[in-house]
Amino acid sequence: MNILLKASFGMLSSSIHITGSKSESNRLLLLQALYPQIIVKNVSDSDDSSVMTKALESDDSVIDIHHAGTAMRFLTAYFAVTPGREVVLTGSARMKERPIGILVDALRSLGAKIEYVENEGYPPLRITGAEINSDKVTLKANISSQYITALLLVAAKLKNGLEITLDGEITSLPYLQMTLNLLNQVGISATLENNVITVGPVQQVKPITLTVESDWSSASYFYSLVALAQKGTEVSLSSYVQKSLQGDSALAEVYKKLGVETTFNRNTITLKNIGEVKKQLDLNLVNTPDIAQTIAVTCFGLGVGCHLTGLHTLKIKETDRLEALKTELTKLGAVVTVTNNSLTLEPSTHINSEVAINTYNDHRMAMAFAPLALKTSVIINDAGVVSKSYPSFWDDMQQVGIAVKTL
Known part of the structure; x- marks a missing residue:
């Protein structure tokens, strides 16, 4: 199943329940x-x-x-x-x-x-x-x-x-x-x-x-959406706790640098775009490699340069995620270099439209690129691959204002 993603009416503020980690x-x-x-x-x-x-x-x-x-x-x-x-x-x-x-x-x-x-x-x-x-x-x-x-x-x-x-x-x-x-x-x-x-x-x-606490890796795509949305946009996610067992809870600190504020209230987190974005992001993600794809795509969508290291385990995932990221971001107009354990993205303000993103049997490739729909229309090939970790992902995307059309 290939799909076309577009921002249908700007991003809605909404509440999403994310399944267990x-x-x-x-x-x-x-x-x-x-x-x-x-x-x-x-x-x-x-x-x-x-x-x-x-x-x-x-x-x-x-x-x-x-x-x-x-x-x-x-x-x-x-x-x-x-x-x-x-x-x-x-x-x-x-x-x-x-x-x-x-x-x-x-x-x-x-x-x-x-x-x-x-x-x-x-x-x-x-x-x-x-x-x-x-x-x-x-x-x-x-x-x-x-x-x-x-x-x-x-x-x-x-x-x-x-x-x-x-x-x-x-x-x-x-x-x-x-x-x-x-x-x-x-x-x-x-x-x-x-x-x-x-x-x-x-x-x-x-x-x-x-x-089981809800999945922080799945929350990363909403952090990306809020970062790429208009200032003031909010999304609430449940069920999360402040002292999480999951390393990917580092998202809260990482995305603060990309203009997203996280507020904890009982078992819910609220993400808000506060509009203060760093011009360059340098991160060692050795403890949180699963959020690397999301961060790289967010930075590209914001026109922010990034240098991400500690990524050697991405070579043996569902696909070689570093090479896959380089290939797909380049199609969108990015300038990317990768090594065996790092990815470097040059700051850029141009994004090519209606590019078809290949997903390589990798759920995170499909989901990481979806938030770019707030900046330009994007085609996601083999979009059903998201069921590996987040079967309701495309339904939730529609709930926050992303139009999803099957091709």
Whole structure:
């Protein structure tokens, strides 16, 4: 499905409810599978969380997780520590190009039985569940936090718990802290001290109900819309708390530099365009790589230059997000350079109209470019890809005043 986006009547002030965080939901869904005493509310309605739920409930010998990278990593660890279970874990063509060797090597070093079905270092995987007795593993600290989180989520179920030593400077620390916090909330001892994470063994937890906070990554597109709208425009989003587990809550500070003020009131945030925009934005997004696309597009729409670093993990996402951003922004008239871990955008006041943005099977490409409709008409190819994390996205865009026409 390709769509044309236009600003139909200027942006409306409105209230939007955003579904539960995909990151929190997928962590809690896996913990719930290990510890049925856990009840989870406000689970994300994303494709990724749906895939996760179906996989955990399935008795099939082949489990296809499609494009869901989080599910691939978390489920690799889950099935590896489930004695008596043998599965082939597979996914889309792109998933078969996304490396998983770091996690497989770590699990094998602990005693897990995992084989590569096609190419060494990549899915699909044949996993034979086994009881794991080893309790120590060392990993490079700058790898994707999902590899480490996958181990953390199953760690307490191991006979002796698990000690993970992280070598070097940690990447995406907020995501690890989110995992540790959730483990603590359900009654599992998990600590990070001097680059060593220690998780104690727990076979059963006390009954507990946890409500997933709404997704900050999804909020980023509304920050972008408000930044690109007229001064005084407001949008309210729920359900959010000021002390969030999600690293992407850094949006509030980042977008202050792009003219958006954030006000917290109970479980709602209100975003307001106050019109004070920096001329140049220099950010290290090593802890928040998922908001890089949104920020780059916002800066382009505002005519602001930016230099974004700490983006090395974007090379192995649904697509190579840095190259994809460069290609699509250039079509719109931007001057962009990228390296293996950075993106630099030159300030520019011209935006080409009715450019067709390719989305590369990447939900964040579709959503990041949508707010530009406030500046010029934009075509989004394969717009249905947003269902991966935010199925109601186009409905919500219409609610705030973006006309959405199917082509």
